[in-house]
Amino acid sequence: MREVRLRLRLAATDDRFYLYSVGGHGVGIRKQNLPSDSWIERFEGWLEVHGLLDR
Numbered sequence: 292m293r294e295v296r297l298r299l300r301l302a303a304t305d306d307r308f309y310l311y312s313v314g315g316h317g318v319g320i321r322k323q324n325l326p327s328d329s330w331i332e333r334f335e336g337w338l339e340v341h342g343l344l345d346r
Contacts, residue, residue, distance in 0.1 A: 295308075
């Protein structure tokens, strides 16, 4: 993961990286009472900051 973060920084991207201790890959948007439940709101915030949401 360090390699990925380094390459993104070198490319001057506006990325966000969140690593959750539980939840696994492909947790979806269904609430499971896990810390990873908030990923969809974080993604929505990122989309909004970049003007990628039609509201």
